[in-house]
Amino acid sequence: MKTTAEPSSFIQPTIGGPGAQLVASLSLAIHEHRLKPGTKLGEDELSDIYSVSRTVVRSALQALSHSELVELKRNRGAFVSQPTVREAREVFEARALLEPRTARSAAERMTEDALARLKAHLEAEHAAIAAGEAGKALRLSGQFHIEISHIADQTTIAGFIERLVARSSLIIALYWKRQSALCEKHAHHALVEALARGQGADAEDLMKSHLLDIVTALDLRDSPAPSVDLRDILKP
Amino acid sequence: MKTTAEPSSFIQPTIGGPGAQLVASLSLAIHEHRLKPGTKLGEDELSDIYSVSRTVVRSALQALSHSELVELKRNRGAFVSQPTVREAREVFEARALLEPRTARSAAERMTEDALARLKAHLEAEHAAIAAGEAGKALRLSGQFHIEISHIADQTTIAGFIERLVARSSLIIALYWKRQSALCEKHAHHALVEALARGQGADAEDLMKSHLLDIVTALDLRDSPAPSVDLRDILKP
DNA sequence: GTGCACATGATTGTATACAATACCGCCGGA
DNA sequence: TCCGGCGGTATTGTATACAATCATGTGCAC
Numbered sequence A, B: 001m002k003t004t005a006e007p008s009s010f011i012q013p014t015i016g017g018p019g020a021q022l023v024a025s026l027s028l029a030i031h032e033h034r035l036k037p038g039t040k041l042g043e044d045e046l047s048d049i050y051s052v053s054r055t056v057v058r059s060a061l062q063a064l065s066h067s068e069l070v071e072l073k074r075n076r077g078a079f080v081s082q083p084t085v086r087e088a089r090e091v092f093e094a095r096a097l098l099e100p101r102t103a104r105s106a107a108e109r110m111t112e113d114a115l116a117r118l119k120a121h122l123e124a125e126h127a128a129i130a131a132g133e134a135g136k137a138l139r140l141s142g143q144f145h146i147e148i149s150h151i152a153d154q155t156t157i158a159g160f161i162e163r164l165v166a167r168s169s170l171i172i173a174l175y176w177k178r179q180s181a182l183c184e185k186h187a188h189h190a191l192v193e194a195l196a197r198g199q200g201a202d203a204e205d206l207m208k209s210h211l212l213d214i215v216t217a218l219d220l221r222d223s224p225a226p227s228v229d230l231r232d233i234l235k236p
Numbered sequence C: 001g002t003g004c005a006c007a008t009g010a011t012t013g014t015a016t017a018c019a020a021t022a023c024c025g026c027c028g029g030a
Numbered sequence D: 001t002c003c004g005g006c007g008g009t010a011t012t013g014t015a016t017a018c019a020a021t022c023a024t025g026t027g028c029a030c
Helices: A020-031 A043-050 A054-066 A085-108 A112-130 A134-151 A155-175 A182-196 A200-216 B020-031 B043-050 B054-066 B085-108 B112-130 B134-151 B155-175 B182-196 B200-216
Strands: A070-073 A077-080 B070-073 B077-080
Touching: A020 A043, A020 A054, A020 A134, A020 A155, A043 A054, A054 A070, A054 A077, A054 B054, A085 A134, A085 A155, A085 A182, A085 A200, A085 B085, A085 B155, A112 A134, A112 A182, A134 A155, A134 A182, A155 B085, A155 B155, A182 A200, B020 B043, B020 B054, B020 B134, B020 B155, B043 B054, B054 B070, B054 B077, B085 B134, B085 B155, B085 B182, B085 B200, B112 B134, B112 B182, B134 B155, B134 B182, B182 B200
Parallel strands: none
Antiparallel strands: A070 A077, B070 B077
């Protein structure tokens, strides 16, 4: 393991523009499942709440739509995204393609500094679970994967994983089957162990099976989408 | 090979909002290297050219910044992105991770319809090269990869590849070494052959070596970035 | 001649006003 | 009773005006 404490490159990609505060706040609420998929995000409503003009609200909503967290429907408004079963499958296929390899890279590029951050993060996860803060626990659980991708020092891939994790949060909100969030805890712990020892192959395998566990805990049968809008299918 | 002609899912992800025309036009110009990296895109300038208000121009620039084609600097304006050497390497590492596997999937899901489109595309590439339209040829060359990813029927991954191809265009504009674009032609032809025969493993290998060829045709030595702004490094 | 301070001009960030479009309840006719 | 047209209301799309910030060039002090 390297011991150099290179500064962590936590540059939010392209999200620093106008309405950053708003983007962050909404993003947080969505990740913590306080805003559920399908919720309408009215512009006037948000501009009232945050005391900014609709201009910046629109800007923020646009940013979120590019992260695929909200869906913009022309002349109808912004809604928290509702990934379909098909999209859900795709997201986890993509994660299966990217994350195991990234975990391996992370193990190889592990630093003392990063390990400390990772352990602290794990601690925070446990604390949130213990405190019964389900939303916060879920968000941290997702962010754990993002942390790892950042350690791998591939900001481009990390950006993709960030998007995938975000969508995963929505997917979990829609399709979660069991309520056992405990498996997460152990899986993450085991991953940190492997990463700490620089065991890349182990980390890769652990990540792969961890992702598989998540997918199998989802109910992705071809059900008629939760609440589809015929307009979105039968476009004139 | 399947023969069902399922409708191609060419849904532009989240890019249908305001200023779509503008986004398309600018995107085209960037892909064809008519707008070079570092070029400033003034808001008034664009609003004059396209006869729309600055509101929609800003919206379009924001969209492009989320695609990482342009960089938005607060209070200083929008510029066509200048990927660094490091970012260039990351982009092609990501492509190496995603595209070969995707090519394999494409081979497995090939349809008569898709094959026809692919061949037509190849023809267009040849025509552009023959006509000496270097910019157009380059753009089509990139779009070829996107077509394949769409055939693989993984819209999420296809979206990532689309972004990577876009960045690749900028990278090529900055770091291209040789001027032999002919290799592309043969590589793409070979790929289509493999895809047509449903030879997934071959397609995967061909894509891998094709991407490697592109990278080796780049000059990615650690050079002092083309024209950096000290402000971007020494942030107070 | 060099370096700093300030004023001026240009460009972006934000807010507001108006126009276009879609949603929803009502009403009339079959 | 059900379907289709119609108008009011609400919400989004676009344009414009004003405020804040940054770039540039001049002049003065050293």
